[in-house]
Amino acid sequence: MTSSKVRSIKVKTENLKPGMKVARDIENDTDGIFIPARTILKEDHISRIKELGHKYIYVIFKKEEPSKEEAARKKKLEKEYKENTARVKNLFNKVKKDKKIEYNEIKDLVVEANRLGTEMDILDLVNMLRTADEYTYTHSLNVSIMANMFADWLDFDNKNQISLTLTGLLHDIGKARIPDEILNKPGSLSDEEFEEMKKHTIYGYQMITDIKEIPPEIKMGVITHHEHFNGDGYPLKIKSKKIPLFGRIIAIVDAFDAITANRVYKAKSSPFQAIEIFVEEETTHFDPGLKQVFLEHLPNYFIKENVILNDGRIGEIVFINPIRPESPIVKVSDQYIDLAKETEIKIKELF
Ligand SMILES: [Fe+2]
Known part of the structure; x- marks a missing residue:
């Protein structure tokens, strides 16, 4: 037996078709309701709706309900995603307080992110409920999970895949040292504030530089994730292949996640709007070869x-x-x- 979820959708009058089912009563000026909810539209209904000057109406759309297994999978993922967002939040809060990181605190988190990378797909990730005030934590988790997927697309071995996942998790950890009033400012930053914000790359590097279990490519990835391929990024202002590989990969997933997330100052864009931004980008920010890999794999999801x-x-x-x-x-x-x-x-x- 197939089940389906009913949803009402706003449809412009010019796009109405016979056979569509009305979701809400449609009224005219004189006698109140003239097409009740659940009416199946015919051509003459549509002409009347147009004559009355309705710009749009609500119609019922049925979406096939996911199978029991799929619904259970989604529920489990949502729970795990929430738990791991809370873990990232704890990590940021602890770093804020102690000013340093213990390797033990991130070891388990990277295992979790690695697992989520194999269990989730991009649409799961884009659709996870994310509040703007938790942005820094969900963003770190998302960048980490997407970096994990990117490692698969590039055929990385297991060790490098874990390293890239950890780079994603730690890329913005330096933000723990940025004052909240700058980090969560709803409007645009002043020049001075922006200069401070840019330092999160250096702060992040400093926080992990003495941790011997963290390999150098992760440390370099963290400090270079805002470098641009044309050399006008920060903080080192290096260009093209001089930017370490991990930094060039994180730059791409970092941007994709920022575009598709709700922020304090903007609503999220659809993944296809984000893809369009990447397609139109003229090799200023991103490594063209890596961007190609990203655009080959991501839309297929x-x-x-x-x-x-x-x-x-x-x-x-x-x-x-x-x-x-x-x-x-x-x-x-x-x-x-x-x-x-x-x-x-x-x-x-x-x-
Ligand atoms: Fe960043």
């Missing part, structure tokens, strides 16, 4: 997912064009829309 388009239509991603990963082919009813050709149409949301 979204095949068969449901999307809402910017014109209000609902569809399913059926094909990722490797040349235009930001513009997949979306199936809407029985029609295939190639977003690479219909450039006005964009993916607004995945659900």
Whole structure:
């Protein structure tokens, strides 16, 4: 037996089709309700809705309910994700207080992040409930999990995969030394504040430099995760392949996670908006070869997912064009829309 979850979705009047089911009563000016909720729309209903000047109405959309196993998997992941966010938070708070890190405190956390990297996919990660005030902790966890996935895409051996995962976990640890009023400031930072914020790269390096269990490539990855491929990043202002590999990888996943997260000052963007930013970026910030690897692998996680388009239509991603990963082919009813050709149409949301 297939079960499904009912959700009501706002659809623009011009996109209404016969057969859609009305989610909320539609009223006219004189006699109140003229199309009750749960009515199946016919052509004449749609013409009347248009005549009455409704810009949009709510229709019922059924999404197939995940299987019992899938629902249980999601629940378990959510619980583990929450627990590990709390662990990262504890680590930051302890560093704030003691000004240093004990290797023991991060050893277990990296094992957890490594495991989550194999159990989660990118959509799980993007969809995890994240509050803006916990950003620094969930961001560290996400960057760590995505770095773990990146290591797979690059065929890293186990030792290097763990090292890259740990770099993700520690990349922003220096923020524990940045005053809260700068770290959590809702508006933009003053020049002075930004200069202080930039120091989190150096602070992070200093905090781990004496830990002998942490190999040098992790320490270098932490200090270089804000370097830009063209040399205008910070703090060392090194360029291209002079930036260590771990720093160049973390720069990519760091940016992707920041774009797709809710922040105090901005709402999150959809993964496809983020992918578009990467596609349009002209080798200023990121290593082009690594960016290519990222764009080859990441969009494939979204095949068969449901999307809402910017014109209000609902569809399913059926094909990722490797040349235009930001513009997949979306199936809407029985029609295939190639977003690479219909450039006005964009993916607004995945659900
Ligand atoms: Fe950072």
